[in-house]
Amino acid sequence: MILETFPVGPLQCNCTILGDEEAGEAIVIDPGDEIGRIQRRLTELNLKLKQILVTHAHIDHVGGALKLKRLTGAPILLNENDLPLLKMMDMQAGWLGIAPPEVAPPDASLDEGLKVGLERYPAHVLHTPGHTQGSVCLHFAPLKMVIAGDTLFAGSIGRTDLPGGNGKQIIDSIQTRLMALPDETSVLPGHGPSTTIGDERQRNPFLRIR
Ligand SMILES: [Zn+2]
Numbered sequence: 001m002i003l004e005t006f007p008v009g010p011l012q013c014n015c016t017i018l019g020d021e022e023a024g025e026a027i028v029i030d031p032g033d034e035i036g037r038i039q040r041r042l043t044e045l046n047l048k049l050k051q052i053l054v055t056h057a058h059i060d061h062v063g064g065a066l067k068l069k070r071l072t073g074a075p076i077l078l079n080e081n082d083l084p085l086l087k088m089m090d091m092q093a094g095w096l097g098i099a100p101p102e103v104a105p106p107d108a109s110l111d112e113g114l115k116v117g118l119e120r121y122p123a124h125v126l127h128t129p130g131h132t133q134g135s136v137c138l139h140f141a142p143l144k145m146v147i148a149g150d151t152l153f154a155g156s157i158g159r160t161d162l163p164g165g166n167g168k169q170i171i172d173s174i175q176t177r178l179m180a181l182p183d184e185t186s187v188l189p190g191h192g193p194s195t196t197i198g199d200e201r202q203r204n205p206f207l208r209i210r
Helices: 035-044 065-072 080-086 089-096 167-178 197-203
Strands: 002-008 013-020 025-029 048-053 115-117 122-127 136-140 145-149 186-189
Touching: 002 035, 013 035, 013 186, 025 035, 035 065, 048 065, 048 115, 115 136, 122 167
Parallel strands: 025 048, 145 186
Antiparallel strands: 002 013, 013 025, 115 122, 122 136, 136 145
């Protein structure tokens, strides 16, 4: 198994490459920027890209998805509840003072329960609204790993003050969906260091206030 996570772009969004070297296949999660670097890595590893999975439609997570699709032919999957945010890409670029990237509607919606990923490394979609209405986490149960997007961070949670954000909803999503996972589940957040469900259950200050 190949699992590489590295921050991309000005907001340092964690982009993840998950690959199966035997099958020669990979998925990429949250290709927000630095698409040349991502594609170079896939080429070096001899992996054909099967899916582009986007945890939510904020510019730092979705900004490079269309470029990567054009280079590889892989479909883009994004929860349909974030389509309004995808249409606001000019405004999102304005928040950062950068040129808006070209975006297109996803090829499929990352709906609750959908099975995605690779044959040997499948994931199920957990719809976890709150940071945005279409925010999802990807639970790779056999790998004891969850890709959390901007829903849960080490010691923190995603902001809810942007359009589509809801503070009560994000806590509810984390408590009912993520905290239902086993303690040993590793968490790869959309920004910053990795953590585990058990560590966040014990130490995350945002999960104590209810
Ligand atoms: Zn975000």
